[in-house]
Amino acid sequence: MAVHGNTPHRTGFHLPTWNRASADSLSGSGAVATSATLAAKSAATLRIATGFVFLWAFLDKTFGWHYATGSGKGWIDGGSPTKGFLKGVSAGPLQPFFHDIAGKGWTDTLFMLALLGIGAALTAGVALRITAVAGTALMAMMWAAEWPPAQHLTGGAPSMSSNPIVDYHVIYALAMILFALTAAGTTWGLGRLWAQLPVVRRNRWLR
Numbered sequence: 001m002a003v004h005g006n007t008p009h010r011t012g013f014h015l016p017t018w019n020r021a022s023a024d025s026l027s028g029s030g031a032v033a034t035s036a037t038l039a040a041k042s043a044a045t046l047r048i049a050t051g052f053v054f055l056w057a058f059l060d061k062t063f064g065w066h067y068a069t070g071s072g073k074g075w076i077d078g079g080s081p082t083k084g085f086l087k088g089v090s091a092g093p094l095q096p097f098f099h100d101i102a103g104k105g106w107t108d109t110l111f112m113l114a115l116l117g118i119g120a121a122l123t124a125g126v127a128l129r130i131t132a133v134a135g136t137a138l139m140a141m142m143w144a145a146e147w148p149p150a151q152h153l154t155g156g157a158p159s160m161s162s163n164p165i166v167d168y169h170v171i172y173a174l175a176m177i178l179f180a181l182t183a184a185g186t187t188w189g190l191g192r193l194w195a196q197l198p199v200v201r202r203n204r205w206l207r
Contacts, residue, residue, distance in 0.1 A: 044125070044187040047179045050172065051122030058115035075112060082107050085145070090154045092147030114138050122179065125189020129207050132180035136173040143169040183207070 060067050061081040064074030073079040083103030089095050101107045114134060121131040149164040161167075178184070185191025191207075200206045 040184070040187040043179065043182055043184040044189060046175060047122055047125060047184045048188065050175055050179075051119050051124075053172075054115050054119030055123060056119075058112060058119055061112065061115070075108065080108055082111050089145050089147075091150035091152075091159055092144060094144050094147075095154070098145050111138075118176075122176070124194075125185025125187075125191040126194040127206060128176075128180040128183070128185050128191070129205055132176045135176040139169040139173040143167065 057068070059065065060074075061069050062075045063069075064071050064077060064079065069079070069081070075081055080103040082101075086098045086102030086107070089098040089102075118131055118135045118138070121127045122135075146161075146167075146169075148159075148161040148167050150159045150161065153159050183191060185194065194200055195207055
């Protein structure tokens, strides 16, 4: 004899099918929103950290905090922030050019203003498009000065290059371009306020 039991009565509250599907949809949307928030915060953290790299370089070279720049050799003490580095260029096709501009007043001024401007803009999260262009240009010049493709220096000594193409200059440049493309200054930065300024609204390239 076949036994067919009645379907047991289920107690408790259950969402209708359409509500359950809606809940799944909302759950997915929430996950996407959470991922987007985490991505934005990660980009903001990287942006601020990168900005601090440039700001620290500016401050150390200006005041001689005895890290990369010795005490008493800061820019305010009459030291040159570019002479040692550019005079030491010993690889690549642009050696004569870098040697010629090393330590000149305009070279020092432009270099220090670039460090300050890029560092401040990245940290604050403003003018990221201009910063990406200026920062990429600066990184390209510094890459050319170090010339990673060279295996040996002019004197024959090993260059100690760790990668002939992609080094930290390239990574910094790519990061700054990413910050500009993703409007990374709107999270933990002044990007939104900056974008509302009349001059910036009229000239979107200033963002």
